[in-house]
Structure formats: C-alpha cells, structure tokens
Amino acid sequence: MKAIGLALASCALAVLLAVSVGSGGFGVPDDGWLREQRGLRALAALLTGMGLSLGGVWAQALFRNELVEPFLLGLSGGAAAGAVLSLWLFPGSSPAVGAALGALGAALAVRGLAWQSDASLLLTGVAVGSMTGSLAGLVLTLSAQAQLLRPATHWLWGGFVDPDPQLLAAAAASVLLGLLATWFARDHLDRLLLGDDLARALGTPVGALRSFGFLLISLLTAVCVLCGGIVGFIGLLAPHLARRLVSGSHATMPIVAGLLGGGLLVCSDALARSVFAPREVPTGLLTSLCGAPLFLLALRRRPV
C-alpha cells in the first residue's frame, strides 16, 4: 500500500508540474482555458502512460520476458499503421478499429514467428515495428489526402497536442478495464511465469488467458497510439521500476507500474513542450531518447 501511495503521489506531482510548466515559465496559469488545455493534455499523457505500462506488464508476463513492451514488440507500429491505413481506405470513419486490428496483427505475427528465444522475440518485434512504420510511411507518400497528414504525423511521432475528449474517455475506460482484468487475473499471470505446463498443472486456463491477454494488449496499445501516438519504452521502464519498488507478483505491481508509467509520460510531455519552447519536441521522440539507453543498460544486465 505504501508503494501505491508513493506512486499516486508522484503521479499527482507530475500532473501539477505539467499544468504549471509552459513557455511563459513556471506557475499555475491564471487563464482558465490554458489551465484546462494543460490539464487535458496531462490527462491524455497520464492515461496513455498507464495504458502502455499495463500493456507492458501483460506482454512481459505472456512472453515471460522482462525486456518486452508494446513498442519493442512492434504493436505500437502496427496500431499506427492500422490507423493510417484505415483513414486512407475509409476516410470518414473512425481509425479505432484499424488501430486495434493493426496492433493485434502485429502481436499475432510476433507470437507466431518468434516463440523460440528471447533474442528472436525482440528481433522479430523490431522487424515488425520497422515494417509497419514503413507501411504507414508508404501510405502517406502515396496518398493525396491532405487530411491524412496531420493525424498520421501525430501517430507516428507521438505527442499530446489538442487531445480529443472522446478519445480520453475511451482511454480511461480501456485503462480501467486493463486494471480490473489484471487484478482478477493476478494469480494466473504469476503462474504463467512458471511456464505454460506448470501454469496448467496449477489450474490456469493458459490458452484462454493468452488469447485474452493479446486482445487486451492490442486494445490498450491501439487506444494509446490514437491518444498519444507511438511512445516507446514507457511500457518497459514502468514495470521495471514497479518490480523494484514492490515485487514481481501481479498483486500490486501492475497498479504501481500504471501510476509510475502515467507519471513518467506526463513529465516527459511537460518537458517535450517546455525545454525547447516555443518549439515543441514530439513526446515519443523524447521518451525514445531517454528510454533507449536505459533499455540498453537492462540488456547489458540480462543478455538475451
């Protein structure tokens, strides 16, 4: 409980920081509209960070690998490519289904192609991510639709400019679903870490859990990509930090990971829009700049 309180407090501090930081300096703005915009943006980053962290927790349990997350597995790229394709082919409709199918397709491709070793898993994830990113780029190049450029750039680079309240509601519902599902599946996720055979012998319905897990990760990734674009490494770092704070068991770790991931992304976004103000750096770019060296450090400690 202490760890949850600590994570909650760090989250609240991050949101306060995000509302207070801007191109005009530090301090809560008097302008109500500005406060609201910064608050909405912080909420979008918070929910995206929470969703990606929960996606990371599930991916790490399903693959029994501490080094995987939706971005490194190519799921974020798949969701972005799905959303771009969907907008290109069906311009008037919502890209949500396309994003979810893109993430699910990437998840199934990685699962099908790389079940043998940790190294092949990560390499396949990189290949799938690269392929889906190129696919989205190709669609952008070939498409003559100007209205595709803005959302596609947003999805591919990552950022929280002008958050859509409807999307925020969908993200909140997805994160809540993710938290509840993780809570109810906590013992099964722990058993999965012993391997499929032992999990089965301990009464876990492994096949059903895996199918549900892949659907949940795909949904969370799709919503996160639509909300904040491709944001890497949050889903990797937050569970790592949470495991150090509490333990690897899925009883309290996922909620701590979610809160830490949310807080981290809120801080990253506040930095992204204020460090080079009046210019804004895409948030996804900043998380990759900071996250990649930390990932390499983790890789050094635990070679694949």
Next chain:
Amino acid sequence: MSALLACRELAVGHATHTVLSGVSFELACGQVLALAGRNGSGKTTLLRALAGLTAPRAGTIEWLGKQRLPDGLQRARSIGLVLQHEPAPWLRVREVLRLGGAQAERVAEVLEAHRLTALADRRVNELSGGERQRVALARADAARPALYLLDEPTNHLDMIERREFAAWLERVRSQAGVVLISHSRSVLRLAERVLWTAGGRLSDQPPDPELML
C-alpha cells in the same frame, strides 16, 4: 482402497509417433514408483500424460477413480508437479509457494521444512540451481497434493540436499503417492517399484543386466 493413479493400455507420444505403448500400472497412497531408462525413451512423455498436460494416444488414465483432472486450484491439490527444466520466474520464493493456493501459515511451514526461510524474499531467478530445485519441490509440496509427479527431482542438489530429499520423500509418502523419474541409483532405491522404459514398452526388468539395482 481405490488407486490414486491407474493407467490401462496407455500409449503416449508426440504428434506424429508413439513413444511408449501398452503401459498399465496402478499407484496407491503410500507408494513410490520410479521410472528409469535411457534418455529419449519416453519417461518424461509418460509423466506429462500422467500430469494431464498431453492427451494419451490410446488407453485411459484415472486419477482418484476419475478420468478427468479437476479444474482450477483443485488440480494443484490433486497433482504436485516438478518438471526437469522449469523457467525461473522473477517472483519471490514466498510468492511462488502461494501459487497452488497455500495460505500464509502453510507457506511458512513449507519454507521451514525445505530450509528456505532465509531465501523467502529472494527472487527465484537470482537463486542457484540447487536452491531453485528446492523451491520447485517446496512449491509442489505447498498445496498438499494427493499425487506427486517429479521429473528428476534431485537435479542440481548436493549430497546433503539429496539426503534431505530422501527424508522428505519418506514423510510425504505416508499421505500421498509419488511417481518420479531419475537416473540416480540412490534415488531409484527409494522406490518400491522401478519401471524401465525401453523399446517402446514399460517393464519391471531393466533392459541391461548391468542396470540392476
């Protein structure tokens, strides 16, 4: 008294071929049955079928008189399984022992019985091979199963730990049945009956007289 485990004309194997066939035996509470034989002769394949992990290609298995293992945690209370190559999770030892539904009191008891109390809050993937093996045995023990299925349970154990394993086996056999696989003569001697796998069949006689215990 009905058997804990009964196999009749069982055939087990992989997707394309049968490894062992005509397997029939019964195991009652208090009995230790050992499976021995050359590597690749089908011991682990048979054990996996006995654990309900793979369906037999022919014949029947009955666990406590039923042809189906229970679902959920009841399964952990029916069978305590230890596999030869278990992944080492990033969970603490104490958390692993809870996975079969054991309460805190039982976990403390098992930690003590397997000399794991000092390691209770260590992550399993940070432990040595012998310590991990003891955790695996303790995990199977924690749920107080009626039947233990142990694939090479003394792997990585040192001489003292092997002696402790023998003492533990003596304790649990009073209230459970045990099927174990081993290549060690000292472990095979702990069993009432040794069944040898060779040539796709199961036999009471070793395939080579030199292997006589």
